[in-house]
Amino acid sequence: MTSYKLNNKNLSKFSDEALIPQYDRSTLKTGIVHVGIGGFHRSHEAYYTDQLLHDPANSDWGICGIALLDFDTKIYNTLKEQDGLYTLIVKELDGTLTKKIIGSIVEYLYAPENPTQVIEKMASNDVKIITLTITEGGYNYNEATGSFDFTNPLVQQDLEHPQAPKTIFGYLTQALKLRKERGLPGCTIQSCDNIQGNGHMTEKMLLSFVHMAEPDLVPWIKSNISFPNAMVDRITPATSEKDIALLKETSGIEDAWPVVCEPFKQWVIEDDFISGRPAWENVGAQFVEDVVPYEKMKLSLLNAGHSVLGILGALIGYETIDESVQNKAIQTFLHSYMDEEVSPTLGDLEGVDLKKYKQSLLQRFGNIYIKDQIDRICSESSAKIPIFILPTVNAQLENDGPVDHAAFVIAAWAIYSAGLDEQGNPLNIKDALETLLKEKALVAKNSPTSFLEIESVFGKLNQSKRFVDIYTAAYQNILKYGVEECITQMNNKALNNI
Template sequence: MESMKLNAQNLSKFEGKVAVPTYDRSLVKTGIVHVGIGGFHRAHEALYTDQLLHQKGNEAWGICGVALLDFDQKIYNTLKDQDGLYTLIVKELDGSLTKRIIGSIVEYLFAPENPAVVIEKMASLDTKIVTLTITEGGYNYNEATKQFDFSNPLVQHDLAYPLKPKTIFGYLTQALKLRKERGQKGIALQSCDNVQGNGHMLQNMLMSFVEKAAPSLLEWIQKEVSFPNSMVDRITPATSQIDIINLKEDSGIDDQWPVVCEPFKQWVIEDHFVAGRPAWEKVGAQFVSDVVPYEKMKLSLLNAGHSVLGILGALKGYATIDEVVGDDGINNFLKFYMDHEVTPILGDLEGVDLEKYKESLLQRFGNIYIKDQIDRICSETSAKLPIFVLPTVNAQLNENGPVQFAAFVIAAWAIYSLGVDENGKSLIIKDALADVLNKKAIEAKSDPKQFLSIESVFGDLKKSETFVAAYSKSYHDILKYGIEKCVVDLNDKMLNKI
């Protein structure tokens, strides 16, 4: 099929082939500034917003996408070249594809190119909400100290050169300062990241930074700015070149960076927006008074489950998550972990069928059409495990409960951090702490406990004799017998207990 470049000029030509925006994008104002315009945002918030823009009266809620880091120049250039348009490809469980062109991102900025423009945009009267997908590591939180990490060189830069910031905290501080100076009202700052209490985390980290950078702003923020917590959920693997080629050949759309995702999506949000908000509930979002039970369930089961499958699967040499789900030993290992270590610490989840939710997770992980790359799942594990797995470990230790499966996963991660799988193939470790992890992984070969000494990740976990014993045994067993035999043995022991 002959293809056409995706842009505003050609948009009408795709009608009939895929769903396209039918609203007048030229009338849409940017009431939302979103920082971090990667795949997840474009499969999630931007989709919800696009659906809402199809209903009259919502023209004030378009999105201005901000590419924050130098690394993000490619996505910025792509959106600029395509007038903010992109194709969302939903890979259904039966293998069919549901495609639609999304038009809710009507403005796009590259922060490193002109920080002042981004600050001005956040301070604009039209802007009512700033939303964020900056990854778990973007909050600059030190697990050991439980505090904002002022030793970060980028933070030091922002304190020294406040008008040329590099971190989200520097940008937000300057934008809020402008709003205050101009006598404007405050805004809502909403995290859409996989962080428990993500609104509280954003608030605490920002206030820590502001206390040093602009202390006179603290009281105004406390009065004028809200930080709603939210729980977000949609598996969004990296787009492959094959996805781009197939879209061009099957639908005639020349899209430099489409987004692929699973059919499932969920967004649970605390209704705390001081300057107004879009009626996202009209298109499937759920507004609640307390999001904590939902996010705890999701982070401890879905996100932790992804990490379990990723780490164990990587060591065995698998490439994608669905392949790992097809491994009966690891599949059963994950079920036991969820049932016996996670479920007991979740408490009452009113209106949630937990057994059905866990069953659905395995179906979603096993979607053979998603092909979620293990490299992606294992990236930045040092920021993920303190959020996804360690709260479960600490809760169980406080109750003298079981931690064997979690300890096994962390032992496997220590071995993974050596950078070689069980077949002798090199692993690509994408992590801000890659050098530290590798150094401690090497030291762990003679003393496994050394890996647990990374306090920014594990805090004081190495002081728990119960955990260290389970972890050390797992470490030695994995090295001696390999992942496959070890998970089968653990599963058998659990079956004998039941």
């Protein structure tokens, strides 16, 4: 099959092989700035927006993608060379591929190259919404203190050199300052990250920074900027070279960075947009008054479930999430964790069939065509575990409920953080706290509780004797018997107690 590079010029050549934008991209106005143009944004918000742009009434909602960090060079260059176009490959449960070329990203900027240009774009009167996928760690939140981490060297740099920021908070502060000085209206800042109360978190962290950097700006932000909470969901594994080659071979599309994802998608948003918004509800998003119950369910079940499968599977030696969930012992362990420890903390979920939702998660995790890499799921666990797993632990401790499964996972993470699986093979650990985690993990071999002393991750959890005792026993058992044998025994014990 003849292949062509993906760009505006060649777009029509792909109409027989993929769905292509049926709107004139040259007429679109940028109404959304998005920071963090990785795979998830491109499978989720950019996809929803692309669907909406087929209605000419929505032509004011094109997206400007911002590559914020130095290592975002590749995605910036890819989008620049492809005129912002990319292919979304949906891997259906039966193995078929649905291919769609997405056209909603109409501008793309590389912040390290020209910070002033990015600040000006965020301050533009046409821009009504600034959305974020900056990962859980990007919010600079200290779990122990519950506050903004001003010890971060990049934050200190932003305070000293405000016109050349390195963090999202530095950029937002300067852009909002320009809006105020120019008498422009405010905008909405919307997080699309996996954090409960992500809008509240964004507001709290931004205002903390602004209090220090530009204190006179605080009242204006409180009056002119809205921060809706949102729950986002679509499993989007890292794109592999195999995905790129297969797309070229089967469709003739030369796309340097397509996005692969599962068919399921969900976006639940609080309707709090101060300067207008796209009608995303027309393409499947759900606007609600209170997103918290949906967020809590998703973070505590799907995201925590991913971490459980990733950490346990990594120690056994698996490489992908579907391998982990196909292990019956791990699957039973996860099911018990969701039923016995998570579900009692969720409260009333109106309109949600919780049993059906949990079953659907196991099906989604087990999609053998997704091949979600375990090292991707385990990356930045020091930011994920306080958000996905510890709220369940704290709620259960407060209610004198069971924490055995969660304690086991954290013990497994302590062993994982030493850097080797059970066969002695090196693990690919990617974490902002990698050095500290490894240091504590090595000490834990003689003193298991030392790992729980990482206060920025665990807070005061090491002061719970009940949790510490369960965790310590789990740690010692994993070292002695291995993950699979331990969880098999836990599963058998649970069955015997029925």
